[in-house]
Amino acid sequence: MAATTDLTKLVQPDRVHRSAYTDPAIFELEMERIFHKVWTYVGHESQVKNTGDYWTVLIGRQPMIMVRHGDGSVRVLHNRCPHRGAMLCGNRLGSAPDGFTCSYHSWQFHTDGSLKAIPLERGYKGTRFETGAADAAMRNMKPAARVANYRGFVFASLAADGPSLEEWLGPAKIAFDDICDRAPKGEVEVVPNCFRVVQQSNWKIFLENQLDALHPAVTHESTGKAAYEVELEFEERHEKAPLSYHFLSAFSTTPIPKWDDFQTLNYSNGHSILTGYMGLRPSDPDTLAYEETLRQAYGEKRMEEILAVNIHHVLCYPGLSVQPPLQQLRAVRPLTVDKTLTEIWHFRLKGAPEAIYRRALGYYNLVNSPSTLVNADDLWNFWKCHQGLASDGGDWVSFHRNAGQDHVQGNLTTSVIGTSEAPMRNQFSAWGAYMGGT
Ligand code: FES
Ligand SMILES: [Fe+2]
Incomplete structure (x- = not known):
């Protein structure tokens, strides 16, 4: 995006400039200004039934972990080891009832992201890390700024401030x-x-x-028509086609004026x-x-x-x-x-x-x-x-x-x-x- 690009000129009430879809610099701005601010759906609480159950998910550019903590709450953590930055969980889902252990140098974390243990800790003797000058971010996995659950659907926001989930959903x-x-x-x-x-x-x-x-009757017309023809065959036999055919035939039997x-x-x-x-x-x-x-x-x-x-x-x-x-x-x-x-x-x-x-x-x-x-x-x-x-x-x-x-x-x-x-x-x-x- 040219430094001089004025976003006000790209979006008008009835038309949008194509660069809003194709400019990689605008995409990066979208990650920062939209996806890192809004509430993002991370998953359903039933995906993590037991302590330590986790799923990994992307919020904007950020790899995150949704995990069930020992107190029963669902936490959302940055998927990043505070030591040298490796992702804690490389797989999509799993169970870590005793907490996370990094596969690189074996630092261990509780399921709320706090530090549990560092092996061979003596190596830190006398360093900034041991004297307490290291900030929490160097010891703990960072949590999402806000997490909220609406009827079992878990959302997280990377922004500390902003409307509550319910206000935002309206x-x-x-x-x-x-x-x-x-x-x-x-x-x-x-x-x-x-x-x-x-x-x-x-x-x-x-x-x-x-x-x-407007598009279903056009884009999905051939799919809908094929299902409708099967429904007609059922009718000819005086039978009722299973509802699943209706899921598809509705695309073609619902003409545009009806939409x-x-x-x-x-x-x-x-x-x-x-x-x-x-x-x-x-x-x-x-x-x-x-x-x-x-x-x-x-x-x-x-x-x-x-x-x-x-x-x-x-x-x-x-x-x-x-x-x-x-x-x-x-x-x-x-x-x-x-x-x-x-x-x-x-x-x-x-x-x-x-x-x-x-x-x-x-x-x-x-x-x-x-x-x-x-x-x-x-x-x-x-x-x-x-x-x-x-x-x-x-x-x-x-x-x-x-x-x-x-x-x-x-x-x-x-x-x-x-x-x-x-x-x-x-x-x-x-x-x-x-x-x-x-
Ligand atoms: S990068 Fe995780 S323990 Fe070293
Ligand atoms: Fe479609």
Whole structure:
């Protein structure tokens, strides 16, 4: 980025300069000003059930460890040995009930990051280290500045100051309420495995696609049509196709004008909600059995309230895309200006029948998995977008669709139609505020 580049000129209310996606210097600024400041989803508390259980995760540029400490709390630590800087955990997950031991010179740490032991400590005799002049950072693993847990979903922020997690999420916290409320026991458990997909594009292209209600009928048309044809075959035999076909056929049987009937609700900090479009309350025996468990747990009235929540997608900008009715989420971890890792997780509703879990698993495999055509269709677009933006064929990205027509009421912008590009404009409004440029 040229030293003179003025970020205010890159982001305008209805268009964005391509360098916001392709300039490595802007990417570095994003890490510093956005990802090292906001609340980042690190994982679900059920990933670390026992003392010493840990998972490693990236927050912006920082390799971190989420670990269960002996007092039951979940800690988030920098994955760095204070001796010579080696990462403490080179693997993705593991268990260290007695604390961490560095594989380089065997310094040992408790699961809250404090120093436990240094072998052959006599070597430090008379040095700055022994006399106490060494600061805590030379003895202990550094923790994240703040850690917060909302209904089992653990977030961390590297910034000491800023809004609390709940303030920052605002109305987007409905993502986690909707997931958990659908469980008869009011909480979920992670399925301890995730798909990890590296897409060849800037991270923002992924987020813009999440609430892009115009693209499914185009990009996923062939996938949806194939599933629809199978549904028709079932119908001809007077049978009902399994719901999993509906997950795919909805892409093509929902024509563009129908997408316009839905709404996006766009809030502060770039968060957005897409209202629901798929009928997920059929009257098959599995669904009825599930409803009975909810009725037993909450009573009829509350059950109806829970099942009436009509959200398809919640985007917690800049790092999370949640699909609450199907208990799944995708966490966005930017790697470089043109490479982005997404981690795709799903959850079990505690107390719900196994068949309801199988349904979520079906959606996970059929729509969000890297092996499905749906994901492949999107990945192909993401790569093509990035290639086009990196070219000299034009300078601007257009977000003009329904610009100036959406309904603004305080911190909420409601899209005038479902395919308005309001969510993308909302994301860039937050981007500008974080980057200090607009
Ligand atoms: S780098 Fe960890 S003990 Fe030396
Ligand atoms: Fe898509």
